[in-house]
Amino acid sequence: MLKMTDLHTELKESIVEQLNLEEMEPADISDEEPLFGDGLGLDSIDALELIVLLEKDYGIKLTEPEQGREIFVSINKMAQFIEENRTK
Amino acid sequence: MKNKIYITGIGGISAQKNDFAENPLVYEQLIFKAHTPNFKEFIKPMALRRMSQAVKMGVTTALLALKDAKVELPEAIITGTGEGCKKDTERFLEKLLDQREDLLNPTPFIQSTHNTIGGQIALHLGCKNYNVTYSQNSASLESAFIDAQLLLSENPKSNNILVGGVDEVSEVISGFRNLDQQLKTKKIKNLDLFKDDSPGTIASEGSHFFLLTSEIKESTYAELIDLGIINSVSTQGLTSEVESFLTNNQLKPEDIDVVILGNNGDNRFDHFYENLQQGIFKNTQQLVYKHLIGEYETATGFAFLLAANILKSGEIPGILKANNIPEVKTKNILIYNQYLARDHSLSLLRAV
Amino acid sequence: MNKGVAITGMGIVSAIGSNTAMNYEALVSGKSGIDYPKNLLTKHKDLPVGEIALTNKDMAEKLRLPKDHLYTRAALLGVTAIKEAVEQSRLKIDSHTGLVSGTSVGGIDATEKFFTEFAAGNSENKEFIRAQHPGFTTQKIADYFGITGFVSTISTACSSSANAIMLGARLIKAGKLKRVIVGGTDCLTRFTLNGFNSLKILSKEPCQAFDENRYGLNLGEGAAYLILEAEDEIKDREVLGRLKAYGNSNDAFHQTASSADGEGAYLAMQKALITANIPLNAIDYINAHGTGTKNNDAAESVALQRIFNNEVPKFSSTKAFTGHALAAAGALEAVYSLLNIKKSQIFPNLNFSHPMQSSDLIPVTKLEQQKVNTVLSNSFGFGGNCTSLIFARDEK
Incomplete structure (x- = not known):
């Protein structure tokens, strides 16, 4: 079980900002909550935005947009992927 | 026998409120924004978050026109916009130039397309019917009306056509109007516009949608000849x-x-x-x-x-x-x- | 009897040639116009595009424009294509002659060139401030040909010119105009190249429409226009073909992506087929939208199978020749559809090798000789905008 890290908070903050989730506070997003579909309700445009975010903030370049599906499952999953692959 | 065309529902957003006859709003800038309602009353936050002013105004006035005419789903959505989604165009272009074509966010590009307004109205209503956007400068809305006129004359059964015109102000591109004499050079109160004999004008934004029917209903305003x-x-x-x-x-x-x-x-x-x-x-x-x-x-x-x-x-x-x-x-x-x-x-x- | 609206002229400029004859030559010899960008000022030199070799200067000189002209690249392409069409049809231009042009970004090539300058308050090139708006480009085209009456622009992304063709036919049928120039123009810009790149749907290889291993589209540029005329205007002049029917529908699913069942595409084709009032098997060939993106080709395949009850007529996408010329795509493909009819040939879908697992559809991959009487041409765009046009042989 991953514990809440600075990375988790940072991710939530950038998601709220980048995706214009005006009605939300970063703390409203739970670590396990699905980001797409029934959870937070993000869509395919958000997925593309998250790909830009990965590259901009963590130097991770996804070659296939489809890869996002396995990474952008939840904040936990994203944080784990970033920890393992970040170049900055 | 050709269908007659009636304006049966209207939704409007402009720099004035409904009581402009008695209490006109006064602006002193050369570019001023529309007086807008609380968009959250019309559009869900998840949909609203990406929308520029043009899309928000367009969707809201479309909904108001439908409500006014008590129509749920129009048979066609026809939009006119002279300058389209300027704000998103500007956002994408600025980033493209600043970041030298690198790491660009797709959202403003997606939203920059001229038919975003018409597309978002369709998406909001789940309306799969005819949907076209005209962008012919100051004849954009009229082009849309002419299309509606054709639609209503082509099929005796056609009815309930949603037609509207939308344009927005953006920080940078609207300001370019200062450079080519589209705007006056000195500040002027909007209500004094005709007192000043000089080149240029004052610029703003707004959206007006009309629900056209082939028959007279309780809410019908006028016939479009x-x-x-x-x-x-x-x-x-x-x-x-x-x-x-x-x-x-x-x-x-x-x-x-x-x-x-x-x-x-x-x-x-x-x-x-x-x-x-x-x-x-x-x-x-x-x-x-x-x-x-x-x-x-x-x-x-x-x-x-x-x-x-x-x-x-x-x-x-x-x-x-x-x-x-x-x-x-x-x-x-x-x-x-x-x-x-x-x-x-x-x-x-x-x-x- | 729905005869359709008469087409008396056509003109085209694309990555495979600056007139109809050159385009035809490339189509029959299987010569693609896709290559890495040469003239377009972009850092993405690794993204293949369908670029037109003619520079703005080349075109302006050929059109004898003054040195300080205000024609954007899209306007130059538009005039070049219309000139061919007007000459072919010997078009009469008066107040009953209209122009309906489709464009997605119009003169934004000028805006991206001067934006920084304008933003800094430099007004040296102020005549191009309005170039960003689609009507500016159309206006310049109208001025070149002296068209003063009905002039309008449709901007529905990649279906713009198909919608312009449709509107023109409706204006003729309603008696609002006697003659109308219809089509569309779009040039390569950094704005669109980077936009589609940010959507991750550009292919680094020449596009492979309807192939299982397709990766995305190649952006293109071009302009094509048709001349539509009322019956009593035709007299003894040649009719190249007829626009028999059309349909527009909205997918109402997503701002950019198509729904999995291709509902918008299905409805557009359905409307066109119903208006044409012909049996399904009367369609000899389909010029598919077929951009080469995963999403479009999957959705279009499903829509084709649904509408044709799994007996899909011969089809191909010509995007591997020209690239996806956005707003101009529908008009480019309208010219190709008329060539299909005139030459009794079907042009191949280049770069296809593996059918998509989801549909198993196989496009025409080699030039085929076959009588073509009726062509269905699809154009789909952002905002769920789907348009289908049906072109038919002129029956004397």
Whole structure:
């Protein structure tokens, strides 16, 4: 079980900002909550935005947009992927 | 037998509130924004978060027009926008230039397309029907109306066509109007627009949607008789264009009770209007409105709203009057507009 | 009897040639116009595009424009294509002659060039401030040909010119115009190249429409226009073909992506087929939208199978020749559809090798000789905008 890290908070903050989730506070997003579909309700445009975010903030370049599906499952999953692959 | 066309629902957002006749809003900047409702009352936050002002205004006024006419799903959505989703275009372009084509966010690009407004209305309503967007400068809304007129004449069963015009102000691109004399050089109060004899005008934004029906309903405002667009014409040529447009509709200039003109205070081009004001419409009640809502490519949406309201209520707000003609019962209203001497349009409405 | 609206002229400029004859030559010899960008000022030199070799200067000189002209690249392409069409049809231009042009970004090539300058308050090139708006480009085209009456622009992304063709036909049928020039123009810009790149749907290889291993589209540029005329205007002049029917529908699913069942595409084709009032098997060939993106080709395949009850007529996408010319795509493909009819040939879908697992559809991959009487042409765009046009042989 991953514990809440600075990375988790940072991710939530950038998601709220980048995706214009005006009605939300970063703390409203739970670590396990699905980001797409029934959870937070993000869509395919958000997925593309998250790909830009990965590259901009963590130097991770996804070659296939489809890869996002396995990474952008939840904040936990994203944080784990970033920890393992970040170049900055 | 061709269908008749009635304006049965209206939704409008402009720089003025509904009570502009008594309490006009005053602006002192050359570019001013629309007076907008709380969009959250109309659009869900998840959908709202990506929308620019143009899309928010467009979707909201479309919903208001449908509600006014008590129609849930239109048979077609036809949008006119002279400058489209400027704000997102500007956002994407600035990033592209600043970041040298690197790591660009896709959202502003997606939202920059001219048919975003029409597309988002369709998405909001789940409407899979005919959906087209016109972008022909100041004849954009009129192009959309002409398409609707065709749709209603092609099929005797057609009904409930949603037509509207939207344009927004953006921080950077709207400001470019300062550079090419589209705007006045000195600040001026909007209500004093016609007191200043100088080039340029004042700019704003707005959205007006109309639900057109082929039958008269309780909420019907007026009948839309005909529209015409003329890309370019001389001041003198304009008079004969107006006359032949009226003749095609079995009317003479004196049959027009009210003419709504698009004067915007630009002394280089207002002669198109003045020529009619001093000519064939000398003895006609003349109305002007751009001192209230500013100039933008689809500003005539406000003129259609005025015409519809006047024909329904019989009342003409004094703040619009450019001359004083003893009031008669208003039956026929002609709207004429142009911008920078191009994209002239004529629209004829009648009381029901 | 629905005869359709007469087409008396056509003109085209694309990555495979600056007139109809050159385009035809490339189509029959299987010569693609896709290559890495040469003239377009972009850092993405690794993204293949369908670029037109003619520079703005070349075109302006050929059109004898003054040195300080205000024609954007899209306007130059538009005039070049219309000139061919007007000459072919010997078009009469008066107040009953209209122009309906489709464009997505119009003169934004000028805006991206001068944006920084304008933003800094430099007004040296102020005549191009309005170039960003689609009507500006159309206006310049109208001016070149002296068209003063009905001039309008449709901007529905990649279906713009198909919608312009449709509107033109409706204006003729309603008697609002006697003659109308219809089509569309779009040029390569950094704005669109980077936009589609940010959506991750550009292929680094020449596009492979309808192939299982397709990766995305190649952006293109071009302009194509048709001349539509009312019956009593035709007299003894040649009719190249007829626009028999059309349909537009909205997918109402997503701002950019198509729904999995291709509902918008299905409805657009359905409307066109119903209006044409012909049996399904009367369609000899389909010029598919077929951009080469995963999403479009999957959705279009499903829509084709649904509408044709799994007996899909011969079809191909010509995007591997020209690239996806956005707003101009529908008009480019309208010209190709008329060539299909005139030459009794079907042009191949280049770069296809593996059918998609989801549909198993196989496009025409080699030039085929076959009588073609009726062509269905699809164009789909952002905002769920789907348009289908049906072109038919002129029956004397």
